[in-house]
Amino acid sequence: MxxxxxxxxxxxxxxxxxxxxxxxxxxxxxxxxxxxxxxxDQADAPTPAPKDLPENPTLPTEAAEETPAAPAMxxxxxxxxxxxxxxxxxxxxxxxxxxxxxxTPPTRPLGDDEYPEEEMKxxxxxxxxxxxxxxxxxVIAVALGIYFGVVRGKNEEPTSGVTNAATEAATQAPVAVVxxxxxxxxxxxxxxxxxxVALVVENAQAARPQWGINSPDIIVEGEVEGGExxxxxxFADYTSVPDKIGPMRSARPPYIRFSExxxxxxxxxxxxxxxxxxxxxxxxxxxxxxxxxNQMTYSGxxxxxxxxxxxxxxxxxxxxxxxxxxxxxxxxxxxxxxxxEAKFTTFDxxxxxxxxxxxxxxxxxxxxxxxxxxxxxxxxxDDKMYHSTDYETDVKMKNLIVLxxxxxxxxxxxxxGSGKGETYCNYDLAGGKxxxxxxxxxxxxxxxxxxxxxxxxxxxxxxxxxxxxxSWIGYAxxxxxxxxxxK
Numbered sequence: 001m002x003x004x005x006x007x008x009x010x011x012x013x014x015x016x017x018x019x020x021x022x023x024x025x026x027x028x029x030x031x032x033x034x035x036x037x038x039x040x041d042q043a044d045a046p047t048p049a050p051k052d053l054p055e056n057p058t059l060p061t062e063a064a065e066e067t068p069a070a071p072a073m074x075x076x077x078x079x080x081x082x083x084x085x086x087x088x089x090x091x092x093x094x095x096x097x098x099x100x101x102x103x104t105p106p107t108r109p110l111g112d113d114e115y116p117e118e119e120m121k122x123x124x125x126x127x128x129x130x131x132x133x134x135x136x137x138x139v140i141a142v143a144l145g146i147y148f149g150v151v152r153g154k155n156e157e158p159t160s161g162v163t164n165a166a167t168e169a170a171t172q173a174p175v176a177v178v179x180x181x182x183x184x185x186x187x188x189x190x191x192x193x194x195x196x197v198a199l200v201v202e203n204a205q206a207a208r209p210q211w212g213i214n215s216p217d218i219i220v221e222g223e224v225e226g227g228e229x230x231x232x233x234x235f236a237d238y239t240s241v242p243d244k245i246g247p248m249r250s251a252r253p254p255y256i257r258f259s260e261x262x263x264x265x266x267x268x269x270x271x272x273x274x275x276x277x278x279x280x281x282x283x284x285x286x287x288x289x290x291x292x293x294n295q296m297t298y299s300g301x302x303x304x305x306x307x308x309x310x311x312x313x314x315x316x317x318x319x320x321x322x323x324x325x326x327x328x329x330x331x332x333x334x335x336x337x338x339x340x341e342a343k344f345t346t347f348d349x350x351x352x353x354x355x356x357x358x359x360x361x362x363x364x365x366x367x368x369x370x371x372x373x374x375x376x377x378x379x380x381x382d383d384k385m386y387h388s389t390d391y392e393t394d395v396k397m398k399n400l401i402v403l404x405x406x407x408x409x410x411x412x413x414x415x416x417g418s419g420k421g422e423t424y425c426n427y428d429l430a431g432g433k434x435x436x437x438x439x440x441x442x443x444x445x446x447x448x449x450x451x452x453x454x455x456x457x458x459x460x461x462x463x464x465x466x467x468x469x470x471s472w473i474g475y476a477x478x479x480x481x482x483x484x485x486x487k
Contacts, residue, residue: 181217181236183349183468191237195339198259199233200268202249206313209393212242222475223425224252227371241323248319251281254427261454263343265335266292269319278412291335302329345453353467356436357443363487364400364437366474370481379440398469400437403447404478432478438467442486
């Protein structure tokens, strides 16, 4: 008989004993009446002792202490043939002698549905199942570890950089796009990497107030001729130039060379011409191969220039540049718009406005030379800006920068056939001393032309930091009476 069949028989017998009145169970056979032995509950039933074992085996002490006392054997009842020492085994249904029926206590209490043989089989089976499950889990874990280790090893190296970069980009604050000329963050992203423009605007009495004077990022003002000054307006983003700029005037060599330090497209209305010992703007344009648009020779279809004659002044004070047309004109003239970084001056800026020196500067007066008038600026604490009304309008700037340079004068005879000479002011662009005023304070500085770009430093040679905002550069003579007074 197979083990499974034996197990089924045992289970059926257990069910019959526990449920004697179950309808489907067959009637339990009555035991022979030759023995008046009380029936034990299965949990207390003695285990039949094998015939080849001693009658009373000695158990280990601990087992003996835990084993309940054996029930007393019932009195013998004679069988039908008169044998008093013969009993019927209630489990096997066989007749045994008193010696054969000696009670052997179990080594442990049995459960309600357990037999010693089946318990051993079940324990063995459970152990085998547990061992098999553990083995399978270990094999799977090892296999997965090897697989993911190999796959991750293959994929980790090329993707780790991307992952780290993405994580860093997510955790870092967004980088603001700042104007390279002002340090302000409200800059047109499309202008990044584009060339600036430099516009020549006059400063004669009849030209004031100038149209758009509070719009340039940087205004450079210096002496030209006749004791007058002229301005160069720099815009980092040429698409931001207002539609009305002026009055526009003619180019001079110092302004052309100054604009070259910014790789700017030079836009002007006329130019000085070389004659005798004087080197005019036309020669500098050609020698330095400067991209420029001259209204006097401009023949483009884009209406870049016009006039405003509402002021009732001479025509030379009426020239207007239409700033919104610059982009179209550059495209039409096929002028390079991508900036050359090697020739493009940028500045260092403080993150927020701060004092630039220990000395106060509530007012600044600059005399360009002993031939010119003085430009006056006054600091206002309410907006922390320097203001000037010399242009017959309120002009305000965050930074005032004074650059002293050696100057010389050249006279061109018979100017425009008038029989009179015209004396021009030339700058060496050699560098020198200077002053920075901002936030109601000032400090002395140094400047130079380094690798074709403008370099601003402190007196000990450290990079100079400006405060974010628009700047005015006063280009003054170091050897012909130029001076600055701070109050």
